[in-house]
Amino acid sequence: MNSYQLPEKPRIAVVGSGAVGCYYGGKLAAIGHDVRFLMRADLPAVREHGLTLWSSESTEIHIPAQGFATPEEIGPVDLVIIALKTTSNAALETLIPPLLHETTALVTLQNGLGNEAFLAERFGTERVLGALCFVCLNRVAPGRIEHYGHGTISIGEYLREPQPRTLAFAAMLREAGVTAKVVENLMTERWCKLVWNIPFNGLSIAAGGVTTDRIVEDSHLDALARALMRETIAIARAHGHTIPDSYVDFQMERTPPMGPYKPSSLIDYWAGRPVEVEPIWGEPLRQAHAAGVEAGRLEALYFLLKWLTAAKTDEVASPR
16 A cells, blocks of 8 residues: 555544544544544543534434554554644654554644644654644533534645545545545645634633633724734745735634634633643744744733643642
């Protein structure tokens, strides 16, 4: 098998079986694909009851999912879907090798910048794809994922044009009912997603724990979100990724239908878990400095989030 192809019926492993991993992996399992979920806390519940995917579109499906405690139990697969939080990326160095055979492909669904490079440095550039998920999800109980809106996924190869496996993976997702598209430039798509993630994930924490609807409704937060978007677009353009000015209005207009949505960073912050500060805010800021782009609002938000998240983690670790 060519390293850029997938077999007709690939074996798939999901590493990082939270809301995102269970949603997309569950959709594939629901139509009969061999999907193996690497799990910890949810493992007993999923082994007994399977996965439940609930949607605001008044649908609910129950999937008899395959849950495993270790990658060794899963064994080599054809495709690894990585949905682990980037704050746990160091664990991939031991989690991924047992899942590999000679042509195993790795697709990261993670947020921010630098994830494909991390995988390429450790497991080979030829294995790596990336995917951007534009979706509103939360894991509300063990094995139960609630889907509130959107769901589009954009898939691209790392440092190369789309390959047969890229098209095959997108086709699998479309067959499962997911709006999936193949993109020519993966990194441009990453910057497009950051245009939303930087302001909404960041301000949800920095403004005192607010949902996305409150950011849009408040004139001051709305103005700040738009300014952060414009800074992000300027950084992207400086690195050769063209995003039109109209993308700001597009992102602001698509947010209200999400309702009182809690971004994943806010949920992690409330729970005292590590927040993905470096890939979502730190690396874009470093890219701004490297290109000589003024990004004062992003810089202020980055340092504020570093302080807030460190303080919150300490508070949870050492309750009074």
